[in-house]
Amino acid sequence: MNKFDSIANHLEPIQTQESTPTAQQENTLRAEVERSLSRYFKNIEDEPVTDLHHMVISEVEAPLIEAVMGYCGNNKARHLSCLV
DSSP states (O other): TTTTHHHHHHHOOOOOGGGGGOOSSOSSSSHHHHHHHHHHHSSSSTTOOOOOOHHHHHHHHHHHHHHHHHTTTOOOOHHHHHHO
């Protein structure tokens, strides 16, 4: 399996006890990314890891823009002010 074939499966939060926040677990975007990357590394088996930064940014950028556009009511000027 190529590492990009099912990247969405590795980066999307999985609703298990592992992702349920406890006193020791944070429920922040950073914590979610850390848990997702941990799952990714556990699931890639012996595949080489290359261009990880690009892969993560490309997975995060689209939902970020979509969420901001929804929040701003598709107002591009307001959208830009949120992202800058």
